[in-house]
Amino acid sequence: MIRFNQKEGVFHIQTKSSSYVFCLSDFNVLEHLYYGKKIPDDNVRYYGNRQIYSHLGHESREDRSFSPSVQGMEISPFNSGDIRTPSVIYNCDGDLDCNRLRYLSHVIYKGRKPIDGLPFSRRTTDCETLEVTLVDKGKNLEVTLFYTVFPSVDVISRYMQIKNTCKKDITVQKLASACVDFYGMDYDVITLEGIYLYERAKVSRNKLERGTFKNESLTGTSSHNKNPFIAICSHNANEDVGEVYGFNLVYSGNFAEEVSVSHLGDTRVLLGISDVGLLWTLKPNEILCSPEAIMTYTDKGIGQMSRNFHDHIRQSIIESDFAFSSRPIVINSWEASYFAVSEQKVLELAKSAKDCGADTIVLDDGWFRPNDKSGLGDWRTDKERFPSGIKGLAEKIHAMGLKFGLWLEPEMVNENSDLFKAHPEYILTTSKAPLISRSQYILDLTREEVVRLIADRISEELKGAEIDYIKWDFNRYATEAGSFSTPQGEVYHRQMLGSYKLLSLLKERLGKVLFETCCGGGGRFDLGMLYYSPQIWTSDNTDPYARIFIQNGTGVAYPVSTASCHFTRGDCTSGRESTYEFRYNVAAFGAYGYELDLSEYSDEDKKLFKEFSEKYRRNEDLNLSGDLYRILSPESSNFYADIKVSKDKNKALFTFLEINATGFIENMALRLKGLDPDKLYKNEVTGEVLHGATLMNVGIRISDLYRKKRSDGYTVAFTAI
Ligand code: GLA
Numbered sequence: 001m002i003r004f005n006q007k008e009g010v011f012h013i014q015t016k017s018s019s020y021v022f023c024l025s026d027f028n029v030l031e032h033l034y035y036g037k038k039i040p041d042d043n044v045r046y047y048g049n050r051q052i053y054s055h056l057g058h059e060s061r062e063d064r065s066f067s068p069s070v071q072g073m074e075i076s077p078f079n080s081g082d083i084r085t086p087s088v089i090y091n092c093d094g095d096l097d098c099n100r101l102r103y104l105s106h107v108i109y110k111g112r113k114p115i116d117g118l119p120f121s122r123r124t125t126d127c128e129t130l131e132v133t134l135v136d137k138g139k140n141l142e143v144t145l146f147y148t149v150f151p152s153v154d155v156i157s158r159y160m161q162i163k164n165t166c167k168k169d170i171t172v173q174k175l176a177s178a179c180v181d182f183y184g185m186d187y188d189v190i191t192l193e194g195i196y197l198y199e200r201a202k203v204s205r206n207k208l209e210r211g212t213f214k215n216e217s218l219t220g221t222s223s224h225n226k227n228p229f230i231a232i233c234s235h236n237a238n239e240d241v242g243e244v245y246g247f248n249l250v251y252s253g254n255f256a257e258e259v260s261v262s263h264l265g266d267t268r269v270l271l272g273i274s275d276v277g278l279l280w281t282l283k284p285n286e287i288l289c290s291p292e293a294i295m296t297y298t299d300k301g302i303g304q305m306s307r308n309f310h311d312h313i314r315q316s317i318i319e320s321d322f323a324f325s326s327r328p329i330v331i332n333s334w335e336a337s338y339f340a341v342s343e344q345k346v347l348e349l350a351k352s353a354k355d356c357g358a359d360t361i362v363l364d365d366g367w368f369r370p371n372d373k374s375g376l377g378d379w380r381t382d383k384e385r386f387p388s389g390i391k392g393l394a395e396k397i398h399a400m401g402l403k404f405g406l407w408l409e410p411e412m413v414n415e416n417s418d419l420f421k422a423h424p425e426y427i428l429t430t431s432k433a434p435l436i437s438r439s440q441y442i443l444d445l446t447r448e449e450v451v452r453l454i455a456d457r458i459s460e461e462l463k464g465a466e467i468d469y470i471k472w473d474f475n476r477y478a479t480e481a482g483s484f485s486t487p488q489g490e491v492y493h494r495q496m497l498g499s500y501k502l503l504s505l506l507k508e509r510l511g512k513v514l515f516e517t518c519c520g521g522g523g524r525f526d527l528g529m530l531y532y533s534p535q536i537w538t539s540d541n542t543d544p545y546a547r548i549f550i551q552n553g554t555g556v557a558y559p560v561s562t563a564s565c566h567f568t569r570g571d572c573t574s575g576r577e578s579t580y581e582f583r584y585n586v587a588a589f590g591a592y593g594y595e596l597d598l599s600e601y602s603d604e605d606k607k608l609f610k611e612f613s614e615k616y617r618r619n620e621d622l623n624l625s626g627d628l629y630r631i632l633s634p635e636s637s638n639f640y641a642d643i644k645v646s647k648d649k650n651k652a653l654f655t656f657l658e659i660n661a662t663g664f665i666e667n668m669a670l671r672l673k674g675l676d677p678d679k680l681y682k683n684e685v686t687g688e689v690l691h692g693a694t695l696m697n698v699g700i701r702i703s704d705l706y707r708k709k710r711s712d713g714y715t716v717a718f719t720a721i
Contacts, residue, residue, distance in 0.1 A: 002108050002130045005042035012042050015154040018297040022074050027059050028103040032072030032181045057081045072181035085260040087179035087270050090172045097138025104135040112148045117497045119250050119531030120292045121157050123316035140166040153311040159292040164282040172280040176272035178293035185261040191215045192227040192553045197541040199224045199522035200553035216256040220478025222526040229557035230257045239303040246305040247271050251291035252528035253496035279489025307627050310559040317527050322534035324624050328360035329613050330593035335568050339366040342385040352598035355606040357613025361397050362405035373439045377413030379461045391465035405469030410454050412440045426450050430482030437476035445498025446486035455505040474519040503532045535591045538563045543574035544586035548640045551589045561623045563590030581712035584612040592616045619653050629673035645674035650720040657713040671699035684717040
């Protein structure tokens with residue numbers, strides 16, 4: 001619900017449990033008042049800080065109680081009187097009235113509008129939007145703030161649009177999507193830290209100090225190292241209690257999130273595209289939109305923040321055709337044969353696929369090249385190894401009653417390719433001796449003709465082929481993004497717009513295909529990608545022990561159904577042994593599949609794999625639409641435990657995994673979470689029937705589970721009777 005209280009001049013955005021309040025303050029400045037637990041009143045203007053500090057500027061010359069440096073601000077342009085970290089920086093040279101943004105008008109309506117060229121929370125029902133337009137005093141530009149409220153999931157989204165309304169060019173150097181001011185600094189900051197092969201594996205929590213905490217990626221991707229998710233929480237917050245504010249950005253490129261504590265001890269949270277190198281020229285009448293930021297508030301701990309985001313992402317970011325639908329159980333050729341793929345090998349893989357319950361064969365890299373040194377950009381099937389072409393192979397796979405998936409890396413070009421030889425100017429570089437990575441360059445997608453050319457080339461090559469699944473990869477960072485045709489300060493963001501355009505074009509042309517995005521493992525695990533692909537390859541690290549950390553961190557911000565998790569040999573990256581059961585129990589966390597050379601496995605093994613696939617299918621609904629409750633964190637114990645509970649609370653699956661077998665059985669009881677206290681649940685392993693209240697307060701004794709082999713991990717299903 002969004003209301004504008006005319007008398008108070010107050011905007012009040014309410015979700016099921018939170019309130020976000022700002023007002024028209026002195027001189028029509030937009031003053032932020034409150035974000036937190038739901039409140040009934042609008043008349044909270046009294047909360048605005050009117051303390052008098054020296055050295056600050058005052059528009060009202062005599063009354064020193066109002067200064068933009070002291071009040072909470074909904075938008076804080078640099079050079080506008082607020083000396084704290086600015087949320088936008090723009091210049092209109094020679095115009096001295098630019099930068100003072102004042103309220104002009106607003107409108108409230110049901111639903112929402114799309115953001116041109118960018119992904120966004122797409123749902124249009126059960127949401128409401130407030131647009132507030134501000135104008136700078138000299139009428140050089142208009143800024144519109146868009147707030148959309150998704151009440152049932154406690155999420156508010158915000159982005160901004162700048163429009164040049166004068167006759168001169170305006171330059172934009174910073175453009176934060178959201179700016180949220182909090183009085184006080186008693187918070188911890190939570191981010192997901194990682195690196196290639198260990199993406200989001202460290203849920204990092206730091207006490208907020210004076211100064212600026214920055215979470216930023218400058219890689220042209222959201223990256224393996226950082227993630228656009230960020231939260232601030234009260235010091236006492238844990239999984240189940242405490243105040244938590246979660247934020248994320250619907251964007252996949254360079255981003256920056258700043259949590260700044262000012263000299264006054266206030267906290268400002270800013271989220272947006274990174275301003276490093278940003279210099280965007282807006283010609284008269286041109287518009288620039290920021291990506292959308294989403295935020296959620298809860299006083300029920302980090303677990304509830306995750307569940308709010310999970311619900312929102314499933315309902316509003318992921319395409320509705322896929323969000324809650326059963327996913328393919330793939331068998332992917334990569335860890336089975338790497339580049340040594342051929343039609344014959346793929347057909348052999350397909351023959352055994354059914355034996356282990358897989359339903360989709362994914363032909364990974366190698367169908368158009370023998371190694372990573374050539375082929376990207378040309379997209380010509382290697383007819384020697386694939387004599388029937390992709391169309392013919394897809395037909396053969398379909399005739400076997402299986403679905404067919406294919407790997408692509410459309411945003412790249414190999415140095416050794418006809419495309420690069422003909423058009424060396426089609427790559428991103430700042431130098432005549434471009435830096436090469438994995439023998440490839442990033443195509444300059446800031447150029448419309450390159451986007452079209454690649455879309456045409458790929459759709460021509462795949463013409464007539466019935467493809468059910470695309471794995472869309474991106475295997476290097478943009479380490480020096482310059483363009484032969486686009487101004488330097490616009491390259492990174494325009495490149496992202498080009499990537500989104502290419503994704504949209506190919507999705508349109510390929511029809512109803514499930515996309516799984518990937519970025520050298522999990523280097524683009526973000527809401528921008530989830531808009532196009534309901535699932536993302538979580539990491540190239542498929543060692544199950546490492547995966548526990550990677551998946552645990554990923555689940556803090558993203559629904560488990562978005563995390564693609566494969567049962568593999570498990571030792572490819574770590575050399576570590578693990579049992580089949582353990583590998584299954586880890587991979588069943590997310591969208592399950594296989595990545596194995598099945599010819600190396602016995603019929604008995606395959607029978608077991610089939611049982612795994614069937615078990616996964618029985619519980620898949622919990623992954624697609626259930627609630628995730630984390631019970632033990634691998635970062636603070638030797639164990640991982642969670643329980644996934646269906647929305648109607650009739651079904652639950654408890655998982656317990658031991659990381660380093662100690663040979664010593666702890667006397668451990670774990671309290672379950674998320675069940676209905678009044679319902680009776682049958683433990684499907686022991687047959688025991690207990691109330692949810694008992695299971696959640698007394699708990700279950702872990703040593704009882706250890707009667708099985710210890711290194712396997714355990715799952716226990718609970719069914720309400
Ligand atoms: C990336 C992906 C892998 C695989 C290879 C193919 O590394 O993460 O899963 O697709 O590319 O080159």
